[in-house]
Amino acid sequence: MAEFIPPGTRWIDLPERFPMHRGGVLEHGRMAYETWGTLAPDGSNAVLVLTGMSPNAHAAANEGNPDRGWWEPMLGPGGPIDTDRWFVVSVNTLGSCKGSTGPASPHPVTGEPYRLDFPELSIEDCADAAAHVVRALGIERLACVVGNSMGGMVALSLLARHPGIARTHLNISGAARALSWTIAIRSLQREAIRLDPHFNNGHYDDADYPESGMRMARKLGVITYRSALEWHGRFGRVRLDAEHMEGEPFGLEFQVESYLEAHARRFVRSFDPNCYLYLSRAMDWFDLGDHCAERPGAASDAHTRAGLESIRVEKALAIGAETDILFPVEQQRAIAEGLAAGGAQSDFVSMPSPQGHDAFLVDYDRFGPAVRGFLDGI
Amino acid sequence: MAEFIPPGTRWIDLPERFPMHRGGVLEHGRMAYETWGTLAPDGSNAVLVLTGMSPNAHAAANEGNPDRGWWEPMLGPGGPIDTDRWFVVSVNTLGSCKGSTGPASPHPVTGEPYRLDFPELSIEDCADAAAHVVRALGIERLACVVGNSMGGMVALSLLARHPGIARTHLNISGAARALSWTIAIRSLQREAIRLDPHFNNGHYDDADYPESGMRMARKLGVITYRSALEWHGRFGRVRLDAEHMEGEPFGLEFQVESYLEAHARRFVRSFDPNCYLYLSRAMDWFDLGDHCAERPGAASDAHTRAGLESIRVEKALAIGAETDILFPVEQQRAIAEGLAAGGAQSDFVSMPSPQGHDAFLVDYDRFGPAVRGFLDGI
Numbered sequence: 001m002a003e004f005i006p007p008g009t010r011w012i013d014l015p016e017r018f019p020m021h022r023g024g025v026l027e028h029g030r031m032a033y034e035t036w037g038t039l040a041p042d043g044s045n046a047v048l049v050l051t052g053m054s055p056n057a058h059a060a061a062n063e064g065n066p067d068r069g070w071w072e073p074m075l076g077p078g079g080p081i082d083t084d085r086w087f088v089v090s091v092n093t094l095g096s097c098k099g100s101t102g103p104a105s106p107h108p109v110t111g112e113p114y115r116l117d118f119p120e121l122s123i124e125d126c127a128d129a130a131a132h133v134v135r136a137l138g139i140e141r142l143a144c145v146v147g148n149s150m151g152g153m154v155a156l157s158l159l160a161r162h163p164g165i166a167r168t169h170l171n172i173s174g175a176a177r178a179l180s181w182t183i184a185i186r187s188l189q190r191e192a193i194r195l196d197p198h199f200n201n202g203h204y205d206d207a208d209y210p211e212s213g214m215r216m217a218r219k220l221g222v223i224t225y226r227s228a229l230e231w232h233g234r235f236g237r238v239r240l241d242a243e244h245m246e247g248e249p250f251g252l253e254f255q256v257e258s259y260l261e262a263h264a265r266r267f268v269r270s271f272d273p274n275c276y277l278y279l280s281r282a283m284d285w286f287d288l289g290d291h292c293a294e295r296p297g298a299a300s301d302a303h304t305r306a307g308l309e310s311i312r313v314e315k316a317l318a319i320g321a322e323t324d325i326l327f328p329v330e331q332q333r334a335i336a337e338g339l340a341a342g343g344a345q346s347d348f349v350s351m352p353s354p355q356g357h358d359a360f361l362v363d364y365d366r367f368g369p370a371v372r373g374f375l376d377g378i
Numbered sequence: 379m380a381e382f383i384p385p386g387t388r389w390i391d392l393p394e395r396f397p398m399h400r401g402g403v404l405e406h407g408r409m410a411y412e413t414w415g416t417l418a419p420d421g422s423n424a425v426l427v428l429t430g431m432s433p434n435a436h437a438a439a440n441e442g443n444p445d446r447g448w449w450e451p452m453l454g455p456g457g458p459i460d461t462d463r464w465f466v467v468s469v470n471t472l473g474s475c476k477g478s479t480g481p482a483s484p485h486p487v488t489g490e491p492y493r494l495d496f497p498e499l500s501i502e503d504c505a506d507a508a509a510h511v512v513r514a515l516g517i518e519r520l521a522c523v524v525g526n527s528m529g530g531m532v533a534l535s536l537l538a539r540h541p542g543i544a545r546t547h548l549n550i551s552g553a554a555r556a557l558s559w560t561i562a563i564r565s566l567q568r569e570a571i572r573l574d575p576h577f578n579n580g581h582y583d584d585a586d587y588p589e590s591g592m593r594m595a596r597k598l599g600v601i602t603y604r605s606a607l608e609w610h611g612r613f614g615r616v617r618l619d620a621e622h623m624e625g626e627p628f629g630l631e632f633q634v635e636s637y638l639e640a641h642a643r644r645f646v647r648s649f650d651p652n653c654y655l656y657l658s659r660a661m662d663w664f665d666l667g668d669h670c671a672e673r674p675g676a677a678s679d680a681h682t683r684a685g686l687e688s689i690r691v692e693k694a695l696a697i698g699a700e701t702d703i704l705f706p707v708e709q710q711r712a713i714a715e716g717l718a719a720g721g722a723q724s725d726f727v728s729m730p731s732p733q734g735h736d737a738f739l740v741d742y743d744r745f746g747p748a749v750r751g752f753l754d755g756i
Contacts (some may be wrong), residue, residue, distance in 0.1 A: 116627050177615065178615070179606050179607075179609070179610050180606075180609040180610055180612070180613035180614060180615065180632065180633075180634040181601065181604065181605065181606035181607075181608075181609040181610065181634075182606060183615075183632050183634055183635065184597075184601050184609070184634050184635065184638055185601060187630075187632070187634075187635045187638070188594065188597050188598060188601065188638075190628050191594065191597075192570070192594060194628060195590050195594070197575070201627075202627075212573050216566065216569065216570060216573070216594070219562075219566050219569075220566060220598070223559065223562050223563060223566065226559065227559065227703075228557050228558075228559035228560060228703060228704075228706050229557075229559075229706065229708065230559075231557070231558040231559040231562070232557045232558055232559065234558070235558035236558060237555065237556070237558065237561075237665055237675070237677070239675050249494050249579075249580075249655075250568050250572060250655050250659060252565075253662075254558065254561050254565070254662065255558075256558040256559075256561055256562050256565075257561065257562065257565045260562055260565070260566075277627075277628050281628060284631075284632065287615060297615070297617050299615070325605075325606060325703055326606075328606050328607065330607065
């Protein structure tokens with residue numbers, strides 16, 4: 001049970017009693033964020049970056065932390081998100097374990113981690129908390145809100161719930177709602193964690209930790225972030241050396257299995273399992289159509305579309321990867337079309353990247369110019 | 379620990395000492411099979427159906443068993459595989475728990491189930507055992523060998539290892555080798571079973587059974603057999619009634635989760651976990667290129683292609699579904715092209731079915747006419 005806070009992190013306190021979308025109140029919460037560049041005197045050059053489920057706010061190297069960030073090639077002086085021009089803010093999502101308040105954070109009264117006593121978390125809460133950061137930084141209107149993957153959900157919620165907060169929107173491999181197939185994948189990831197006897201209903205510690213459940217969940221994540229044909233090129237059918245092969249029956253034998261194992265092992269102790277459950281479920285719950293439906297969970301296709309149409313931005317671009325099975329490109333197409341129907345000058349680009357949902361973190365040759373082109377034109 | 383043998387099953391004994399491809403010998407094994415139609419006096423009308431990993435030999439209702447089979451709409455009088463014309467044989471794969479000898483079968487000496495003492499099983503063994511059934515039924519040359527999914531791998535191995543055994547070949551959602559992404563999925567399924575404390579290195583019983591591991595493995599299977607857009611149409615974001623919703627934190631909430639749960643529960647006690655592990659690993663190991671490479675596991679893309687080119691059939695058709703992420707259509711295209719290079723009149727059809735890998739079990743409107751058309755022309 002730990003938080004994983006990068007050096008150079010800054011914080012903004014949430015309102016003392018922050019109301020949660022599904023009920024309850026979060027007390028004395030705070031949001032972790034980082035910035036790059038300089039805010040223009042008229043405040044017109046602010047860009048907000050909303051992340052996927054697991055990254056921290058350290059998208060790229062900056063004065064507070066020279067380490068490489070999770071989106072390093074995308075963000076910097078002269079980069080696709082040019083920090084010579086833009087004042088860029090990245091927030092760690094509410095509910096995370098990487099600086100912002102979440103299930104692994106200490107409860108303000110008891111001092112003990114919230115664990116499963118953290119209030120129910122929704123994408124709407126993540127959006128409201130991000131909006132609070134924007135306002136606290138003195139930004140009246142963002143030039144652009146950029147959201148990747150889960151961050152693309154948060155961005156749409158932010159735009160719908162806080163009209164006028166951004167002039168333009170760039171949605172990358174995001175979605176206006178969770179699809180049932182993706183819910184099934186995430187449900188299985190959560191089940192793997194919950195089934196681990198060491199999960200103990202959220203009351204694990206470092207010595208007694210749901211390691212194998214987290215490992216299963218992460219492996220399933222990594223698999224579904226990618227595609228069959230890309231991995232064939234990377235791993236083929238290469239076997240492990242005899243010394244790395246597991247002697248036990250049905251043990252690791254192929255390089256791809258060893259890759260997954262190493263990847264998962266790095267992750268399991270650097271992300272809190274309770275936070276994983278909360279953020280994963282928040283994505284399942286998200287449907288922008290709830291904004292227009294009579295009650296949460298009652299949104300139809302038409303409601304989701306109406307949610308998109310209710311958003312007012314001048315320009316928008318939705319980008320996706322053809323090989324993405326988790327947030328299929330049809331979802332980004334729907335975002336672009338819905339925002340266009342709402343009055344935006346809105347485009348959709350489907351990239352032939354082989355890397356699936358992860359393409360925006362890997363295929364900078366394609367995603368970099370698209371991002372640069374959009375920001376150049378706003 | 380049990381076998382699940384449908385009524386009406388017939389058996390053919392394997393040779394007393396059946397040599398296994400990766401070493402060792404299977405003693406006193408037997409193969410379960412069923413038939414439809416009548417073998418022509420000249421033996422020219424025999425069609426062999428090789429199944430995916432989990433089905434039994436009961437592909438359709440017949441005299442021995444009037445129950446609906448797993449491929450009922452495809453096989454019968456006047457059907458796409460017309461049993462008025464063809465003498466159809468379906469075998470339960472070696473290593474299964476549905477009639478043919480496998481890890482759940484009793485060891486001939488001890489009378490106890492083999493469990494993990496079963497010899498290493500490969501697709502080549504499944505092919506050799508199927509070839510033995512064909513010969514034992516007095517069939518010199520099959521008119522066609524039809525293979526689905528794993529059965530498509532077995533069929534290619536059969537054709538390569540037993541030249542002349544079939545005049546034509548119909549490969550449905552099959553592959554000439556396992557791709558690394560698919561290996562990763564199957565590795566994760568096996569890991570879920572192995573991690574279950576009740577697995578106990580294969581020494582479970584009905585009272586102490588790796589239920590949750592099998593449930594996870596099956597859910598992951600069902601998810602990867604389908605596609606995001608199909609499930610959106612089927613399940614949308616429909617919630618369970620309050621009475622079916624699990625009260626516990628992170629319990630079932632969406633209809634798609636409940637569907638998966640019910641599907642998995644039906645499966646886990648009707649397929650033996652050790653058999654699951656053996657058959658799953660056999661698919662990972664399979665590369666038709668091994669037939670041409672210096673040693674198993676050393677096959678390159680060129681070897682796999684050479685393996686296909688080494689096969690001699692008059693006609694072939696490979697069919698796949700565009701939405702299949704497990705056996706992507708590129709694999710069926712490669713089969714058709716390789717067989718063509720080997721001299722066959724060979725076609726490839728990519729179906730726009732939304733049902734993914736399972737399409738051949740569901741989308742009879744598309745797969746039925748394609749199968750009928752091919753068989754009409756041979």
